[in-house]
Amino acid sequence: MAQQAVPSASPATPAARPAPLPLRVPVREILPWAVLAAVLGVVLIYFVGAEQGATSLFGGTWVHEFTHDGRHLLGFPCH
Numbered sequence: 780m781a782q783q784a785v786p787s788a789s790p791a792t793p794a795a796r797p798a799p800l801p802l803r804v805p806v807r808e809i810l811p812w813a814v815l816a817a818v819l820g821v822v823l824i825y826f827v828g829a830e831q832g833a834t835s836l837f838g839g840t841w842v843h844e845f846t847h848d849g850r851h852l853l854g855f856p857c858h
């Protein structure tokens with residue numbers, strides 16, 4: 780007797796699949812991490828794009844030299 784790998788649907792048996800549950804996004808759990816990621820992103824963009832260029836919080840040119848390739852890669856004005 781041959782068995783089918785995929786059972787065929789017959790109109791006599793109703794579908795036994797449960798109704799899909801709506802996806803719940805816990806905003807209160809995600810919000811602090813989203814704020815942290817946004818702050819870190821803004822700090823990173825500042826150091827790559829503006830530090831020791833338009834503005835300067837640190838003396839010397841080491842931040843500029845460290846982020847120089849990223850500055851050119853992202854299209855920030857440099858030199």
Ligand SMILES: [Zn+2]
Pocket residue numbers: 847851857858
């Ligand atoms: Zn440059």
